Amino acid sequence: MSVQAENNIETKAVRQMSDEVLVSVRNIKKHFPIRSGILQRPVGAVKAVDGVSFDIRSGRTLGLVGESGCGKTTVGRTILRLLDATEGTVLFEGIDLMSLNNRQLRAMRPKMQFIFQDPFSSLSPRMPVGEIIGEAVRQHGIVPRGEWREHVLKTMDNCGLQKHQFNRYPHEFSGGQRQRICIARALALGPKFVVADEPVSALDVSIQAQIINLMMDLRDEFGLTYLFISHDLSGVEHISDDVGVMYLGSMVEMAPKRVLFRQPLHPYTQTLLSAVPVPDPTVRMNRVILQGDIPSPANPPSGCKFHTRCPYAMEICSKVDPEYKAVGEDHYVACHLVEQQMRQQSSSPE
Numbered sequence: 203m204s205v206q207a208e209n210n211i212e213t214k215a216v217r218q219m220s221d222e223v224l225v226s227v228r229n230i231k232k233h234f235p236i237r238s239g240i241l242q243r244p245v246g247a248v249k250a251v252d253g254v255s256f257d258i259r260s261g262r263t264l265g266l267v268g269e270s271g272c273g274k275t276t277v278g279r280t281i282l283r284l285l286d287a288t289e290g291t292v293l294f295e296g297i298d299l300m301s302l303n304n305r306q307l308r309a310m311r312p313k314m315q316f317i318f319q320d321p322f323s324s325l326s327p328r329m330p331v332g333e334i335i336g337e338a339v340r341q342h343g344i345v346p347r348g349e350w351r352e353h354v355l356k357t358m359d360n361c362g363l364q365k366h367q368f369n370r371y372p373h374e375f376s377g378g379q380r381q382r383i384c385i386a387r388a389l390a391l392g393p394k395f396v397v398a399d400e401p402v403s404a405l406d407v408s409i410q411a412q413i414i415n416l417m418m419d420l421r422d423e424f425g426l427t428y429l430f431i432s433h434d435l436s437g438v439e440h441i442s443d444d445v446g447v448m449y450l451g452s453m454v455e456m457a458p459k460r461v462l463f464r465q466p467l468h469p470y471t472q473t474l475l476s477a478v479p480v481p482d483p484t485v486r487m488n489r490v491i492l493q494g495d496i497p498s499p500a501n502p503p504s505g506c507k508f509h510t511r512c513p514y515a516m517e518i519c520s521k522v523d524p525e526y527k528a529v530g531e532d533h534y535v536a537c538h539l540v541e542q543q544m545r546q547q548s549s550s551p552e
Contacts, residue, residue, distance in 0.1 A: 224427050225258040225281065225395055230290035232280045236500060248500045250276040252451035255526070263421065263428040265442030265459070267435060267474065269496060273451040274431045278397040281429070282314050283307060294395065312342050315388035317398040321380035325372040332368040335386045344391055354390060361386040362416060378409035382416070389420060397429045402437060414441050435478045439463055444532070447471045450507040451499055453526060457533040467529065467540045469512050506538065514539050
């Protein structure tokens with residue numbers, strides 16, 4: 203067989219793998235009850251996540267962006283059942299995670315890992331680095347006992363940590379090194395899916411680039427699939443294959459990275475992208491400034507949740523919740539304005 207033929211087969215295999223849906227989220231909701239009175243009876247609910255749906259293909263990275271408080275982190279925690287969902291389903295390799303009991307979920311844990319936002323608070327100050335990385339490896343029996351230390355050291359090396367740091371404690375490391383420890387702790391279990399909750403937001407800009415590049419290298423080497431949660435659109439553009447935009451607990455737009463950054467359709471997405479700094483002093487920024495404050499998730503507006511701040515809001519926006527639907531290949535938007543524009547284009551003579 204020729205080299206060209208072998209390359210074609212390999213390319214086809216990679217494409218088929220990336221087309222396989224690893225994680226399928228359907229209508230996930232997470233409402234936190236508001237309690238009042240002596241008996242602490244529920245009087246309302248904070249709708250942190252209110253009907254979010256998306257798919258993540260194997261070997262790809264979905265970036266999830268939005269303002270603080272939009273529900274990004276809650277989505278990630280709910281998917282992995284660190285929080286119990288109020289409603290909805292999550293399929294991982296075709297298995298409904300919401301229907302698993304504790305024993306079944308524990309058996310699935312090594313395949314799904316979480317990287318927390320604050321590397322210092324998520325690491326035990328009383329345990330050396332080697333034990334932190336290898337604790338879950340021992341508990342789940344990932345490798346035989348005699349190979350445990352070698353497995354941890356190899357994982358540390360993959361994440362840019364040195365062997366002599368095995369017995370050191372978290373307070374002896376810098377912020378970037380601590381995040382490498384968190385990544386190593388997740389990688390040591392051999393996961394297929396990793397939720398990274400703003401893993402670089404607490405780091406210096408130069409260190410952010412190193413951590414993002416490390417995550418990309420690990421994804422390529424081990425075939426990982428990421429849900430990358432962040433409010434930094436520059437970092438999301440660098441690491442992601444697809445991007446989802448959330449506002450007040452709902453998904454307003456999702457598209458492949460190149461499509462979303464070149465042709466954003468939802469007014470909220472356009473606003474976010476207008477705030478991304480351009481490293482060129484000669485470029486004039488067309489910054490879109492939103493009016494008003496973010497509504498409370500305990501009492502969201504009727505109709506489109508964004509209509510109270512949207513510069514293009516129409517009468518229907520305050521009354522009818524827009525349908526989240528496809529407007530192109532793998533491009534989904536929930537917006538009455540976009541729907542109206544598409545109807546006009548389809549009805550106009552060629």
